[in-house]
Amino acid sequence: MSRFDKTGPATAHLIQESSQRERRNDPSPDVRVLLETLLNSARALSNEPALSHALKSMDQIPALEAKIRRQEAQEEVAKSARQQALDDYATQRDDWKAEKQQFQSRVETLEKCLLQEKSKVESLEANGEQQSRKISSIEESLAKSSLNEHSSQKKIQGLIKAIESERQRCRTVDEELRQSTTKAAQAHSERDEIKKAYEKAQKQANWCRLKLETAASLTVPIVEDASVIDGMDAVWRRAASVVCSTFYGNVNLNDLKTKAFWATYEQKSGLSDVLPLPQSNSEAAIQIRCVAISAYLARIFVRDLLQPNYLLPNESNIRGLLTRQAYENPAKATAFRASLQALLPAAQEEAIEERTQIACNTIATLTNGLLSDREDMQYRSQLKSGVSELETSGVFLMRTQAKASQNELEKVPLTARVGRGYSPQQRMRAQRPSAGMSRDQASAASQSFLDPRSGHD
Known part of the structure; x- marks a missing residue:
């Protein structure tokens, strides 16, 4: 029941009581007519649909206000979620940049180590050549001292020991050289792996940047350059x-x-x-x-x-x-x-x-x-x-x-070029007449093209 439906009978009752009091006091006829007119107007307004609908609409205003507040709250939640996504993408991009810098510094360190190993290998090779020359000189001295074998027996034994020691040292140098070569190969392999990891990190960084641009496009438009059209x-x-x-x-x-x-x-x-x-x-x-x-x-x-x-x-x-x-x-x-x-x-x-x-x-x-x-x-x-x-x-x-x-x-294949490789169904489709030609003309033209003796290779 609307507000007017509740207050309408009460108003009519008050008007009736007022009319009765005025009848007791014997009001004038004009006052009685005015009161009756007011009573009839109040009764008519109580049954008016437009006024009843307006009062019902006023009752719905609090519900509409609550619905608007809920929508505003949902919009605030969506806005905060979108901003949080943008912040997450920016944080991930910074992490990738830091990892990229770490990879670059590691590559530089490995390159320096590789240069040091190369210099060490070169020094070992030079030392090996010096030792070889020294062994040759010792052997020449041994050959000269063999003329006086009895007088220089002890010296020869000492020289033999020195030769064996130098040979052992050469073997050690060769082993160190092989180890250095192996380390250099490992350094090359590790550098290639780091390079692959760097490229992978670069691709992931590009992917993150693309995702960040996509997220930013929700609020900020991205202007792309016009594509270049060539040819015609x-x-x-x-x-x-x-x-x-x-x-x-x-x-x-x-x-x-x-x-x-x-x-x-x-x-x-x-x-x-x-x-x-x-x-x-x-x-x-x-x-x-x-x-x-x-x-x-x-x-x-x-x-x-x-x-x-x-x-x-x-x-x-x-x-x-x-x-x-x-x-x-x-x-x-x-x-x-x-x-x-x-x-x-x-x-x-x-x-x-x-x-x-x-x-x-x-x-x-x-x-x-x-x-x-x-x-x-x-x-x-x-x-x-x-x-x-x-x-x-x-x-x-x-x-x-x-x-x-x-x-x-x-x-x-040659059979396909001269027409011998066609199946019977393909030959039938090839000999099918086209629009604007008679069946005999189409058949003659098809046979002329598909016949190997016609010269169309």
Whole structure:
């Protein structure tokens, strides 16, 4: 029950008592009418839905305030958790930096030890040479003193002992030399292990830095440098500039040609080429039209101009054979295409003009209802110029790739190159007629290409 429902009867009761008291005092008729009016108004207000709903809404205010406080508390908890994650990543990065410095100092220490061992080995080698020369001189003295054997017997014995002592010392020097060499090899191995550990630590440090940047991106945006685009970037920029300069503007929505364009848009372009071209002149609609047409332009470039198989005429049976071969064995198709592009340069030049015209017509037909006749002619001319330049660049790249692919032809078995390695099912698919050719013409062309006596190696 609302507040008004509780207080309404009480108010009515007070008004009735006041009326009764006034009746006892015999009030005037005007006062009686006023009191009755007030009583009726109070009764009407007690049954008013809007006032009852307002009082109920006032009762819900504390619950809404509690809900808002809970949401604010949740936001504070999330903010503190995110800040804690950032602090953890920063601490881990500092730990990796300290470990990196420790590895670097250890590498420097090992390099110094390696230099000391090298110097020690060199000194031992020099000492060994000196001892060898000394032994040689002692042996020469022994040979000279042998003439007077009886008088120098004791001296000879002493010299023999000295020789044995020097030989033992040489053996000791050789052993120390081998030990030093082993230590040097161990030092090299340890240095390689430390280098690998350092590279691993560097990768982990990069990973931590990436994680830290990812965490920082939750609150601070990361600005990346623009990627460098090479190759045919200039041609594509020109084509995109032509599209934007042509379609970045309002379209006459009341024109009959434009209305007919949107009415027959899906039937004319086909389901695979339907683009989101909104019927509006808002800023967003204009931008969407430019982006959609540019995307379709890129699709046509790849589909109709930058495919190597399309360098052959559209009605060529060899082109159909290459297309089927590409699905079955791409390596063989590449080898065949490299040879055919070298054997049929004239067919390539004819196909270039054909594919350029088809691409321009396909692109222009998609949007010919959005432009006037004069704008459409200008758009087609600029588009054909840019497409021709793109086709020239693409053919140059394809010819370079074709020359590089000539080596792959040697890797293909001879039976595959002359056609003897095909199964019956593959021969049936190869002899299937293409569009625009009779069955006899297609069969003759397929047999001519697959026959080893025809000379197509």
